[in-house]
Amino acid sequence: MKDFPYKHGGNIYLHAKKNNIPISNIIDSSASIVPFNPPKFLIKALYAEIKAGYYKYYPDKSFNNLREIIGEFHNVHPDWILPGNGASELITWVGLEASKIGKNCLPIPSFIDYERSLNCWKAEYIFSELPKEWPESNPQEFPINKQSDVIWITNPHNPTGQLWSRKSLENVLNKYKLVICDEAFLSITPDGENESLIPLIGAYDNLIVIRSMTKLFSIPGIRLGYLVSSSKKLESIIKNRDPWPLNCFAIKAGKTLLNNKRNYDNWINKIHNWIQTEKTWFSNKLSKNSELRVHFSSTNFFLIESQKSFLPNINYLASKGILIRECASFRSLNENWARISIQTHQKNRKIANEIQNSFLN
Numbered sequence: 001m002k003d004f005p006y007k008h009g010g011n012i013y014l015h016a017k018k019n020n021i022p023i024s025n026i027i028d029s030s031a032s033i034v035p036f037n038p039p040k041f042l043i044k045a046l047y048a049e050i051k052a053g054y055y056k057y058y059p060d061k062s063f064n065n066l067r068e069i070i071g072e073f074h075n076v077h078p079d080w081i082l083p084g085n086g087a088s089e090l091i092t093w094v095g096l097e098a099s100k101i102g103k104n105c106l107p108i109p110s111f112i113d114y115e116r117s118l119n120c121w122k123a124e125y126i127f128s129e130l131p132k133e134w135p136e137s138n139p140q141e142f143p144i145n146k147q148s149d150v151i152w153i154t155n156p157h158n159p160t161g162q163l164w165s166r167k168s169l170e171n172v173l174n175k176y177k178l179v180i181c182d183e184a185f186l187s188i189t190p191d192g193e194n195e196s197l198i199p200l201i202g203a204y205d206n207l208i209v210i211r212s213m214t215k216l217f218s219i220p221g222i223r224l225g226y227l228v229s230s231s232k233k234l235e236s237i238i239k240n241r242d243p244w245p246l247n248c249f250a251i252k253a254g255k256t257l258l259n260n261k262r263n264y265d266n267w268i269n270k271i272h273n274w275i276q277t278e279k280t281w282f283s284n285k286l287s288k289n290s291e292l293r294v295h296f297s298s299t300n301f302f303l304i305e306s307q308k309s310f311l312p313n314i315n316y317l318a319s320k321g322i323l324i325r326e327c328a329s330f331r332s333l334n335e336n337w338a339r340i341s342i343q344t345h346q347k348n349r350k351i352a353n354e355i356q357n358s359f360l361n
């Protein structure tokens with residue numbers, strides 16, 4: 001049986017199959033997801049959902065209750081919210097809207113799904129390369145100023161981890177017919193929310209913000225994200241997409257995770273503390289290796305750059321059950337680069353030690 005083609009991190013099933021090991025034996029540092037179990041209150045709510053048997057009915061097509069909760073959470077009108085089957089599904093539909101407007105600009109290196117979506121709708125697009133050197137500070141000024149109708153921004157940027165300032169993005173909003181800002185990692189990023197464009201939604205109808213619940217709550221298997229926009233384009237997306245893109249468990253998860261501020265804040269504090277502590281430890285540890293450069297990041301992943309191809313090191317790590325993200329598949333990066341996502345301290349220690357060993361092999 002053939003595996004489907006992919007260009008993302010997190011290929012744990014393939015690795016487990018190839019090596020005949022359970023996925024629980026793998027340290028997956030290639031997908032940037034919180035390494036803790038999801039919050040207990042979420043698991044409890046999902047069990048309750050099974051018990052209540054709502055899966056016997058089609059889910060609410062309008063997501064009314066979920067939209068209300070997300071709207072209240074962000075202090076925006078529920079009509080400006082559109083939940084989706086992960087940010088990825090929403091990226092697909094936003095691409096269709098973007099394709100109708102004109103030329104799209106994609107900063108590179110970037111998350112591969114924007115290109116997938118634009119190809120899907122045969123959209124016109126160009127690339128604009130981000131500088132390979134960036135300041136070691138947060139937030140930074142968004143550096144791209146290319147002529148186009150639509151621009152796709154990731155804040156913080158994947159794979160570089162740069163956090164763009166809201167102020168610099170406001171300038172972008174005044175230049176483009178449509179600005180798509182993917183904030184998949186923003187809530188996970190310490191002080192990230194200060195740079196969110198969601199508070200500007202009411203003032204700019206050329207803005208679409210994309211959010212993902214995947215990373216922060218460690219629920220990639222649930223598939224849950226949402227759009228925030230005051231643009232009429234949401235109506236067009238609703239008309240085109242399939243009628244029940246979210247199942248009842250994803251809807252329940254969204255409602256549970258965002259309707260209790262105290263639970264949310266407790267979780268966020270735990271995650272931000274973990275990132276601050278482990279990012280500093282991890283990058284200091286790896287920086288001691290003179291063959292590696294560790295690039296500054298605002299969030300739970302960072303880029304490393306080797307003086308020569310890092311692929312042999314990546315293969316060595318894989319043989320030890322550690323997956324990190326190769327970067328040759330990112331436009332404008334090459335085999336010398338790799339992206340690492342932060343894990344729990346014990347695992348970070350193991351990854352750092354094995355990276356050291358990988359140079360001895």
Ligand SMILES: Cc1ncc(COP(=O)(O)O)c(C=O)c1O
Nearest residue numbers: 086087088111158184212214225
């Ligand atoms: C920048 C970015 N946006 C969106 C996604 C997709 O998120 P979701 O799991 O919600 O589809 C990813 C996944 O890696 C990502 O890196």
